[in-house]
Amino acid sequence: MSLRVGYVREHFSSPLLQFAEADGGKTFTLVECPSGTGQLISRLTNDEIDVAIALTDPLISGIAKGSNAYKLVGSYVTTSLNWAVITGKDSKYASIADLKDTTIGISRFGSGSQTMAxxxxxxQGWPTDNLKFKVNNDIRGLIDSVNDGTTSAFMWEWFTTKPYADSGEVRFIGSVPTPWPSWMIAAHPTRAPADALRPFLEDLSVYVREFDSAEKRATHDVAFIKDKFGYPEEDIKAWLKTVGYPTHCAAISRDVVLETLSVLEKAGFIKSPEGGFDVSQFVETDVAKLF
Structure with missing residues (x-):
């Protein structure tokens, strides 16, 4: 069967894009989800995709809140994601501290932009039970919202939004790195069977390892990202110094799941059941190796 793989078209997706070009649609097709992980989860739920490469925290929190639309089947990026805190070019906000009790822009409820808030x-030591949010769907809606004053700020990946800051359309007033590895792979429990997922993850691992090699980082990766995304070469090189990928995609750290749950619970975003969370409920162990 041909898997429908949802992804966000950002520089992190480069190994996946290289794999897709080589595959030519034989074993999977890509479905772009520009609104981010909230949209990916929605499409998994609505039978629009079978697999999602998405942010760790919304995937884990979705399962913790009772979603049966997917389980974790692999890891994709092993380093944290640096979230820029972004405000309007003429707004009154000068630091993260200024954002207390204001309305934060998010792409969707359950998205990384919300969990990171x-x-x-x-x-910051703020109460988390009365945070205010406004849904703005995508990066353009979020930028418009901070500039028209309907939100104070929003959070998005640093290098993706840096061109907007460089052009003077928005301002960065801080950053918040994720306290967990940033990207994981999830799949619908029945629409993406193990016999299709295993070879997909095995082949994806080949492209991930190649992209992550010192030789490719020095030249080929820079050229590929510059061609696909148009980022300045110095930004690409700076990002490549910060990012790490797994050796095998079909492996998930038990500690990563538990530590992510712990932070999300402390933030008030999820609530632990009596007796605590069972990691095996989050992972499709027929596909992914828990270590």
């Missing part, structure tokens, strides 16, 4: 509040 809870993490930011936790770091």
């Amino acid at each position: 809870y993490v930011m509040a936790l770091q």
Whole structure:
């Protein structure tokens, strides 16, 4: 069968894009989800995709809140994601501290832009039970919202939004790195059977390892990202110094799941059941190796 793989078209997706070009649609097709992980989860739920490469925290929190639309089947990026805190070019906000009790823009409820707002509040010592959000769907809606004053700020990956800051359309007033590895792979429990997922993850691992090699990082990766995304070469090289990928995609750290759950619970975003969370409920162990 041909898997429908949802993804966000960002520089992190480069190994996946290289795999897709080589595959030519024989074993999977890509479905772009520009609104991010909230949209990916929605499409998994609505039978629009079978697999999602998405942010760790919304995937884990979705299962913790009772979603049966997917389980974790692999890891994709092993380093944290640096979230920029972004405000309007002429707004009154000069630091993260200024955002207390304001309305934060998010792409969708359950998205990384929302979960990271809870993490930011936790770091700042703000109450998390009365945070205010406004849904703005995508990066353009979020930028318009901070500039028209309907939201104070929003959070998005640093290098993706840096061109908007460089052009003067928005301002960065801080950053909040994720306290967990940033990207994981999830799949619908019945629409993406193990006999289709295993070879997909095995082949994806080949492209991930190649992309992650010192030789490819030095030249080929820079050229590929510059061609696909148009980022300045110095930004690409700076990002490549910060990012790491797994050796095998079909492996998930038990500690990563538990530590992510712990932070999300402290932030007030999820609530632990009596007796605590069972990691095996989050992972499709027929596909992914828990270690």
